[in-house]
Amino acid sequence: MKIAYSNLSSPGWTMERTVQAVKEYGYDGLELRLLDGEVIKPDLDKASREKIARLCKEAGVSVICLDTSVTIAQPDPEKRAAQVRDGLAMLEMAAQFSAPLIRVFPGPPEGTPQADAIAGAVDCLAKLAKRGEELGVSAVIETHDAFSSSDAVSQVLRQVPSKKAGILWDVLNSMPFWGKMSMDQAMNFYREGLLHVHFKDGFFATPENGNKWKFTLLGQGQLPTVDVLKGLKQVGYQGWVSVEWEKKWHMEIEEPEVALPQYSKLLRQYMAAL
Numbered sequence: 001m002k003i004a005y006s007n008l009s010s011p012g013w014t015m016e017r018t019v020q021a022v023k024e025y026g027y028d029g030l031e032l033r034l035l036d037g038e039v040i041k042p043d044l045d046k047a048s049r050e051k052i053a054r055l056c057k058e059a060g061v062s063v064i065c066l067d068t069s070v071t072i073a074q075p076d077p078e079k080r081a082a083q084v085r086d087g088l089a090m091l092e093m094a095a096q097f098s099a100p101l102i103r104v105f106p107g108p109p110e111g112t113p114q115a116d117a118i119a120g121a122v123d124c125l126a127k128l129a130k131r132g133e134e135l136g137v138s139a140v141i142e143t144h145d146a147f148s149s150s151d152a153v154s155q156v157l158r159q160v161p162s163k164k165a166g167i168l169w170d171v172l173n174s175m176p177f178w179g180k181m182s183m184d185q186a187m188n189f190y191r192e193g194l195l196h197v198h199f200k201d202g203f204f205a206t207p208e209n210g211n212k213w214k215f216t217l218l219g220q221g222q223l224p225t226v227d228v229l230k231g232l233k234q235v236g237y238q239g240w241v242s243v244e245w246e247k248k249w250h251m252e253i254e255e256p257e258v259a260l261p262q263y264s265k266l267l268r269q270y271m272a273a274l
Helices: 015-024 046-059 077-096 114-135 150-158 171-177 183-190 225-234 256-273
Strands: 002-006 029-032 062-071 101-105 138-142 165-170 194-199 201-203 214-216 240-243
Touching (some): 029 240, 046 062, 062 240, 077 101, 077 114, 101 194, 114 138, 138 150, 138 194, 150 165, 165 171, 183 225, 225 256
Parallel strands (some): 138 165, 165 194, 194 240
Antiparallel strands (some): 201 214
């Protein structure tokens, strides 16, 4: 397994600094969410796209995933069509960066029946995967919001048989939904279709802490990092492990200069010990 970091971690950095930090802090690749601190949108101009591609090529840095804001579990046909348009544009952009993945969210409107959310997600993901097959880019659904449980994501993938549709397992975000499952049972849900993994440590939201997430440096929260890495190895996972330090959304957490080297150092230590 190789490790990358999402530049969601560094909203104050230029693209030049973002690329430089990959090797400086011990990473193998870069997951793109921001450009100069702002979320990358489907209509990103040509000059900015060329800048990203040029800087990464010159530095020998692989873009391993382009993170989008696309929400695929839309029951309304018109809203779903808009998400498909954005997703197709992001697939084209990812191909320009030679990125093998784009991340999409479920994101159904609040109160949407699960069956309707899954049906919308299937329709949207199938269209994205079809174009992804032509471009060589996979669309991965993050285990998030209404699809934080592995079961919901699995239901969608069973109905979209394309190899360019898969799962992005956000481990910490999914933990409250594991219940009493063992790690082996949890991994069985992700054995098929797992294409990407997000790591961040912390304490997940509970009524006791006001339903607020608290993010920590690696090893200081609830994330069973070693167990997860062992599980990934046991099922033969060969994809990327990416550090998603959410500094953009949580300015109170440690600076990227602190968090990124700490995460990469410990991840490499854990991997070496497996």
